[in-house]
Amino acid sequence: MKVLYVGLARSLWLFDFNLMNPHGLSFQPVIDRLNEKYKFGKAPKNPLDLDDQKALSFKSGLFMSKNNIPVTVSLSIYSDGFVVDTTSSTDVSTEFLIEVTNLIANEYGLKIPTKIRKVYVSQLDLECDKQLIRLNPGLEGLSKFIDSHVKTVDENRRHFDCSGLSFWTEDTGKVSSPAAFKFERKISAPFWTNHYFSQAPLETHLHLEALEMLERLLTP
Numbered sequence: 001m002k003v004l005y006v007g008l009a010r011s012l013w014l015f016d017f018n019l020m021n022p023h024g025l026s027f028q029p030v031i032d033r034l035n036e037k038y039k040f041g042k043a044p045k046n047p048l049d050l051d052d053q054k055a056l057s058f059k060s061g062l063f064m065s066k067n068n069i070p071v072t073v074s075l076s077i078y079s080d081g082f083v084v085d086t087t088s089s090t091d092v093s094t095e096f097l098i099e100v101t102n103l104i105a106n107e108y109g110l111k112i113p114t115k116i117r118k119v120y121v122s123q124l125d126l127e128c129d130k131q132l133i134r135l136n137p138g139l140e141g142l143s144k145f146i147d148s149h150v151k152t153v154d155e156n157r158r159h160f161d162c163s164g165l166s167f168w169t170e171d172t173g174k175v176s177s178p179a180a181f182k183f184e185r186k187i188s189a190p191f192w193t194n195h196y197f198s199q200a201p202l203e204t205h206l207h208l209e210a211l212e213m214l215e216r217l218l219t220p
Contacts, residue, residue, distance in 0.1 A: 001126045001127065001128045001130075001196075001211055001212070002126060002127040002128075003124055003125075003126055003208070004124075004126055004127055004195070005087070005124075005125050006086075006088060006089065006122075006123070006124055007087065007123040007124065007125055007197075008085060008087065008121060008122070008123040009087060009088055009089050009090045009092065009093050009122055009123075009204055010083065010084070010085050010090070010093060010120060010121040011083075011084050011090050011093035011094045011096075011097055011118070011119075011120055012081060012082070012083050012084075012118065012119040012120070012121075013081050013082045013097055013101075013112075013116045013117075013118055014080055014081035014116065014117040014118075014119060015080070015081050015112070015113045015115065015116050015117070016079075016080065016113070017077075017078070017079045017080065017081065018079075020104075020110050020111060020112055020113065021110050025108065025109070025110065026047075027047045028046060028047060029108060030104055030108055030110070031043070031044055031045075031046065031047065031056065033103070033107065033108075034058060034061075034075070034100070035058070037103070038058070038061035038062055038063060038073065038075075039061060039062050040058045040059060040060060040061040040075075041059055041060035041061070042057070042058070042059040042060065043057075043058045043059070043061075044056045044057065044058070051076075053076070053078075054078065054079070055076040055077060055083075056076065056077040057074075057076050058074060058075040058076070058077075059074045060072055060074060061073050061074065061075070063086075063096050063099075065088070065092050065095060065096075066095060069088075071086050071088050071092055071096075072086065072087065073085070073086050073093070073096050074086075075096075075100065081116075081117075082100070082101070084096050084097050084100075089203075089205070090120045090122055090203040090204045090205075091203065091204065091205070094118075119178070119201070120201060120202055120203045120204075121179045121199070121200075121201060122199065122200050122201075122202055122203065122204045122207040123197070123198070123199045124197070124198050124199075124204075124207065124208075124211075125186065125195065125196070125197055125198075126196045126197075126198060127193075127194050127195060127196070128194055128196050128215070129194050130215055130218035130219065131218065132161075132163065132164070132165055132183075132218065133161060134218050134220065135162070135165075135217065135218065139162050143159075143161060146160045147159055147160055159191075161185070161191060163184055163185040164182065164183065164184030164185065165182070165183045165184070165214070166180050166181060166182045166183070166184070167180065167181040168180035168181070178201035179200070179201040180199065180201070181198075181199065181200045181201065181202075181210070182197070182198060182199045182200075183196060183197075183198045183211070183214060184196065184197055184198075185197075198211060
């Protein structure tokens with residue numbers, strides 16, 4: 001498989017925000033400092049300037065990673081933690097989180113709790129010449145059955161292919177449930193392009209390992 005691009009690399013640190021600020025210090029200086037340091041294209045003006053998700057939302061900032069590479073980054077601060085998005089890797093997103101929380105602690109005395117739940121979401125677009133239908137020889141017969149019996153609105157024949165594989169937990173759809181693992185053809189991309197989309201509730205490097213495992217399963 002060949003990674004075409006990273007669509008999302010999300011790192012979440014979940015904790016009770018009140019534990020970070022037990023003395024009720026004003027968060028206004030933190031907002032101003034973050035906007036000054038990272039030059040966000042869009043940022044809250046004050047602690048009450050929340051977005052539709054009830055978060056302090058900092059969009060399209062500039063972060064210099066440890067490799068001295070400029071990365072576009074977004075930060076959302078909720079009552080239950082921090083969320084950072086990049087299109088680089090979850091490692092870079094986490095690197096930004098570490099820098100931000102160290103800045104808040106060192107300059108403003110707001111301490112991040114020691115007990116943090118760390119969660120990840122990785123989304124990748126890939127090129128893959130393997131076919132999911134190879135997972136089971138019976139799938140080809142099922143595909144041909146659908147091809148021969150389907151009725152289309154425009155009366156033009158279509159070819160159906162096994163186009164997706166997913167894993168999710170039984171509590172999927174709930175706020176606390178992990179993101180689903182998905183590997184599916186990119187919607188609207190012609191089959192011949194072998195363009196796939198994949199999502200995983202994993203760090204980017206583990207997501208890639210999972211895809212390598214899948215690729216081996218698809219190799220005759």
